[in-house]
Amino acid sequence: MKTPTFYGVGIGPGDPELITLKAARVLEQVDVVLHPQGKHGSFAARILEPLGLTAKLQPISLCMSRQRENDENVYEQTARQIVSRLRDNQSVAWVTQGDPLFYSTFDHLMVAVRRLDPASHIEIIPGVSSLHAASARTGLPLCRLGERVAVVPASYGLDDLPALLERFTTVVLVKVNAVLDRLAEELPRYPHVQAVYVEKAGTTEERIVTDVASLKGQESSYFSLILLRHET
Amino acid sequence: MKTPTFYGVGIGPGDPELITLKAARVLEQVDVVLHPQGKHGSFAARILEPLGLTAKLQPISLCMSRQRENDENVYEQTARQIVSRLRDNQSVAWVTQGDPLFYSTFDHLMVAVRRLDPASHIEIIPGVSSLHAASARTGLPLCRLGERVAVVPASYGLDDLPALLERFTTVVLVKVNAVLDRLAEELPRYPHVQAVYVEKAGTTEERIVTDVASLKGQESSYFSLILLRHET
Numbered sequence: 210m211k212t213p214t215f216y217g218v219g220i221g222p223g224d225p226e227l228i229t230l231k232a233a234r235v236l237e238q239v240d241v242v243l244h245p246q247g248k249h250g251s252f253a254a255r256i257l258e259p260l261g262l263t264a265k266l267q268p269i270s271l272c273m274s275r276q277r278e279n280d281e282n283v284y285e286q287t288a289r290q291i292v293s294r295l296r297d298n299q300s301v302a303w304v305t306q307g308d309p310l311f312y313s314t315f316d317h318l319m320v321a322v323r324r325l326d327p328a329s330h331i332e333i334i335p336g337v338s339s340l341h342a343a344s345a346r347t348g349l350p351l352c353r354l355g356e357r358v359a360v361v362p363a364s365y366g367l368d369d370l371p372a373l374l375e376r377f378t379t380v381v382l383v384k385v386n387a388v389l390d391r392l393a394e395e396l397p398r399y400p401h402v403q404a405v406y407v408e409k410a411g412t413t414e415e416r417i418v419t420d421v422a423s424l425k426g427q428e429s430s431y432f433s434l435i436l437l438r439h440e441t
Numbered sequence: 442m443k444t445p446t447f448y449g450v451g452i453g454p455g456d457p458e459l460i461t462l463k464a465a466r467v468l469e470q471v472d473v474v475l476h477p478q479g480k481h482g483s484f485a486a487r488i489l490e491p492l493g494l495t496a497k498l499q500p501i502s503l504c505m506s507r508q509r510e511n512d513e514n515v516y517e518q519t520a521r522q523i524v525s526r527l528r529d530n531q532s533v534a535w536v537t538q539g540d541p542l543f544y545s546t547f548d549h550l551m552v553a554v555r556r557l558d559p560a561s562h563i564e565i566i567p568g569v570s571s572l573h574a575a576s577a578r579t580g581l582p583l584c585r586l587g588e589r590v591a592v593v594p595a596s597y598g599l600d601d602l603p604a605l606l607e608r609f610t611t612v613v614l615v616k617v618n619a620v621l622d623r624l625a626e627e628l629p630r631y632p633h634v635q636a637v638y639v640e641k642a643g644t645t646e647e648r649i650v651t652d653v654a655s656l657k658g659q660e661s662s663y664f665s666l667i668l669l670r671h672e673t
Contacts, residue, residue, distance in 0.1 A: 219573070221461065229569060230465065231458035308573040310582040319580070335577035335643075337461060341451070341540040341567035348551070348565065350542040355597060359609070360590040369608075376601075377591070411567075 212330045213295045214239075215322055216302040217309035219336020223252070223412035223432075225259045227337045235334060236262055240299040243287065245271045245314050252432070253304050271314065280317075288321035295329050306432075308338040312362075312383065339434060340381060342410035347417060349405060349436050351379055356441075363388045363435070367395065374399060380437040386429050393425040401440050408433040444562045445527045446471075447554055448534040449541035451568020455484070455644035455664075457491045459569045467566060468494055472531040475519065477503045477546050484664070485536050503546065512549075520553035527561055538664075540570040544594075544615065571666060572613060574642035579649060581637060581668050583611055588673075595620045595667070599627065606631060612669040618661050625657040633672050640665040 216235050221227035236242055236257070244253040246268040254266060269287050271280050291301050309315035310333065322329050340360065344351045352358050356378035361369070363382040373380045385392065385406070396404050408416040408430045418424055421435065448467050453459035468474055468489070476485040478500035486498060501519050503512050523533050541547035542565065554561050572592065576583045584590050588610040593601070595614040605612045617624065617638070628636050640648040640662045650656055653667065 217577075219569075219577075222567075224463065226463035226466065227461045227567065229453065229459045229461050231456065233462065234458065308569075308576070308583070310576045310580075310584075311573060312584055312586060313582075316582045316585055331580070333577040333580065335454075335459065335569045335573035337451075337540075337567045337569055338573060341543060341570060344540070344542045345449075345451075345565035345567035348542075348563070350545075350548045351540070352542075352544055352592065353548055354544060355594050357594070358592040360584065360592075362587050362589070365587060 211300070213298050214300045214330045214332050215291050215295060216300065217315040217319060217331070217333045218302045218304045219308040219334060219338075220253060220256050220304050220306060221337040222307055222339050222342035222410050223256060224342075225256050227342070227411060228256070228260075229334065229336065232334050232336065233260060236260060236302055236304070238300065239302045240265065241294065242266050242302045242304060243269050243291075244304045245269055247271060253306055256306065257304065284317045284321050288318055288325055291318070291322050292325045292329060295326070305336070308336045309333050310335075311338045311340070339383075339410060339432065343381075343405075343407040343434055343436055346410045346415065347405045347407060347436060349379075349403065349438050351381075353378075353441070363392070367391055370395065374402060374437065374439070378439050378441065382435040382437065384431070385433055385435050386431070389427070389429050390425050392435065393422045396421055399437075403438045403440055405436045406433065407436065443532070445530050446532045446562045446564050447523050447527060448532065449547040449551060449563070449565045450534045450536045451540040451566060451570075452485060452488050452536050452538060453569040454539055454571045454574035454642050455488060456574075457488050459574070459643060460488070460492075461566065461568065464566050464568065465492060468492060468534055468536070470532065471534045472497065473526065474498050474534045474536060475501050475523075476536045477501055479503060485538055488538065489536065516549045516553050520550055520557055523550070523554050524557045524561060527558070537568070540568045541565050542567075543570045543572070571615075571642060571664065575613075575637075575639040575666055575668055578642045578647065579637045579639060579668060581635065581670050583613075585610075585673070595624070599623055602627065606634060606669065606671070610671050610673065614667045614669065616663070617665055617667050618663070621659070621661050622657050624667065625654045628653055631669075635670045635672055637668045638665065639668065
């Protein structure tokens with residue numbers, strides 16, 4: 210019999226077909242599928258819908274805000290549940306949109322589970338990240354041979370942007386919400402940089418905007434990024 | 442009937458189960474599946490084996506060397522074949538290991554096909570890249586909330602490494618072959634940086650080495666990378 214395992218499963222960027230065969234098989238085989246749920250519902254549960262796993266889906270409510278304390282408690286409680294299930298000979302999956310180790314919630318749980326039981330068996334199933342989904346949907350290469358890529362959360366400011374654009378062919382700004390207005394103002398300074406805003410790539414709510422300046426004053430989604438790429 | 446389409450299909454890092462449901466469906470539906478073949482055979486064909494597509498697989502020989510001229514001719518000829526098939530109402534897929542727009546051959550073909558026929562219908566199916574596969578297999582997060590990632594081909598030298606490690610939590614060095622010895626020597630200067638060498642992540646030939654210094658003097662694969670991550 211297979212060792213009871215805690216799986217971190219990446220389920221891809223949003224299109225239910227961008228789940229891997231392995232993720233689909235593992236989710237079919239485990240006893241419980243935990244998925245994060247925010248205040249706007251669960252994006253992960255919607256991606257999983259066609260797989261018909263409803264009976265074993267269990268939502269875990271997270272705030273995902275800067276104030277981490279509440280979520281820390283949730284991770285701790287969830288880790289206790291996971292370790293107890295593993296001891297009960299059950300396998301558990303935690304699903305994350307995109308990839309489990311790319312700006313994801315899974316990492317917190319992995320740390321918490323290991324802390325409770327260092328011997329617990331953990332396996333990570335990588336997924337298609339928003340990085341590759343956005344690149345595919347816009348047709349902009351993330352990198353060609355010999356090129357460099359930087360992935361940077363824009364929420365920490367744009368002061369570094371000139372230096373980044375000097376050293377990297379592609380700069381991917383994630384969590385662009387907070388800086389969208391300033392970015393819209395600054396982009397004209399870089400006439401040879403192509404900029405594309407991508408929200409929820411590959412989903413039915415996908416939004417791709419090539420005139421980033423037009424986004425000034427608009428609300429942008431948590432699941433948005435901007436690809437900046439030197440024309441080559 | 443569906444528009445004849447040229448698909449760029451990412452088939453993941455090597456484990457045949459890390460193909461997406463979409464990639465599997467598209468490869469099932471198209472008329473021809475072109476795959477790159479180097480001097481050591483075709484890694485892509487081995488990933489596709491379990492899908493049983495043998496009858497429509499067509500290898501395209503590439504050198505993948507720094508000297509691009511020969512490959513440019515192959516891309517040009519292949520693009521002509523693709524455009525002619527599209528006009529013949531056939532759909533064609535070009536498969537790439539990992540993701541089609543992440544250090545891949547697909548981009549060259551996309552450009553060549555568009556040049557021959559700007560109206561040709563092209564669709565890109567993103568895949569799990571070696572970036573996420575390596576992170577999953579080592580359990581090292583590519584990035585946590587607020588962290589920065591740089592992806593840099595090591596073949597262009599290591600002079601920048603100190604500056605990169607100062608600005609990025611994770612630095613992924615790809616194509617590490619040429620600099621492995623120098624890197625092995627320099628790593629002790631960064632005692633708080635965890636380094637892991639990953640070759641062919643997720644395949645039966647996978648090799649993960651945490652003592653990077655031990656690799657000095659060894660041959661490394663084309664499909665290798667090193668994750669450098671600040672201990673957090």
